[in-house]
Amino acid sequence: MSENTSLIPRANQYGRPSFFEKVSIFFKLLLLPIVLVWTFVFKWSGRTRKRSVCDGRIRYVVTKFNIRQLQYLFGTTRGNYTTWCKQAKQEPQIESIGGDANLLWIGERRPEKVILYLHGGGFLLPPGVTNIAFFAHVVTKLRERGINASVAMLEYTLVPVAAFPTQLKQAVAAINHLMSLGVDPQDIQLAGDSAGANLILQVLAHLLHPLEYENVPPLSLPSPLKGACLISPWVDLSDIHGTLSSGNSTDMLTAGIIRDWGSQVLGPVPREYLGYIEANSAKDDWWKGVDAFADRVLVTAGREECLNNEIIRFKSVFETFHSHVNMQEHSGIHNDPFYAWELGESGGGAPDMIVDWLQAGFQEAAV
Known part of the structure; x- marks a missing residue:
């Protein structure tokens, strides 16, 4: 494998910073404690000191390092899943579904009622251990x-190793695989944060407008999916309406970062297919x-995140064609429910609200 990898340009490899980029990581991380002390002393308005330090740490890292450096620091989806398994004292349960994709089961594997979690990270980064632990908490509750x-x-392939529509193909394969195990779509709820929520919307768009580009496989549902939970969905990758900067002073992701990551994801996408991914x-x-393919849709957004205005704009259009859209705008930032849960904060009630919403969907399916 090392011989094959060496033939691939560094720009197309995952997490391969140059020697000088690694040196840069070292020196920039030396400054992180100073940044965190400053954040602790001069906390962000309306946040606890603990939360200010958490948000400040993430903001510093994502704004100071390029994608190769971030991938190097954040590891891989499989690696973070394995780390969580060790912490949770669970044996890794990895199920191949073809197409270089796998299902990584969080908690006990029971293909009866399933939440298919599509993680965020801008299609560039893996899920954090906190995100995985949050969904273990959801299962427990x-x-x-x-x-x-x-x-x-879903362990899907990240950019730059693979571009759109690879991730859509893998999401379709995951749903088809679950149905092949006998799981009825009425017992499947999709949940995704940021780019993962974007991927859910790609699936719904593919159901509405079957995409033949790059041989995306068909997806035929015998009944609608029970639900689609969209946590801070990444509905605007290029700042179409110029609204992202509204959260620059409060969010952990700045408008510049969102546009930069978006350009790396959108770069190879033909213009006629932008609607699928943006x-x-x-x-x-x-x-x-779209109401024929998902019974219920939950959309969450933080008032302090850069994407807030665009998520509200998306919801106002989407609900024109779907009568069961629940919009929860909470007092937080991008992907706030994960950090609020990690620190034991309510996050405007968002963490508990997500559990309640998923519970209601499964109870409806049982009636």
Whole structure:
């Protein structure tokens, strides 16, 4: 494998910073404690000191390092899943679904009622251990309420190793695989944060407008999916309407970072297919008929995140074609429910609200 990798340009490899980029990582991390002390002393308005330090740490890292450096620091989806398994004292449960993709089961593998988790990270970065632990918490809470659900996280290929529509192909393969195990779509709820929520929208767009580009496989559902949970969905990758800077002073992701990451994802995408990967650039009637493919949709957004205005814009268009859209705008930042849960904060009630919403969907399916 090392011989093959050496033939691939560094720009197309995952997490391969140059020697000088590694040296840069070392020196910039030396400054991080100073940044965190400053953040602790002069905390962000409206946040606890603990939360200010958490948000400040993430903001410093994502704004100071390039993608190769971030991938090097953040590891891989499989590696972070394995780390969580060790912490949770669970044996890794990895299920190949073809196409270089796998399902990584969080908690007990019970293909009866399934939350298919599509992680975020701008299609460039893996899920954090906190994100994985959050969905383990969701499973625990649901089982306390008498619902035996499982979470399967899709391990999809990241940019720059593979570009659109590879991730869509792998998401379609995941749903087809679950149905092949006998899971009815009425017992499947999709959940995704940021780019993962974007990927859910790609799936719904593919159901509405079957995409033959690059041989994306068909997806035929015998019944609608029970739900689609969109946490801070990445609906604008290029700052179409110039609104992203509204959260520059408060969010962990700046408008510049969102645009930079978006350019790396959108770069190879033909213009005629932008609607699949950038929801807010789609034509006005793009989502007509979407209610036939998902019974319920939850959309969350933080008032302090750069994407807030664009998520609200998306919701106002989407709900024109779907009568069961629940919009929860909470007092937080991008992907706030994960950090609020990690620190034991309410996050405007968002963490518990997500559990409640998933519970209601599975209870509806059981009726």
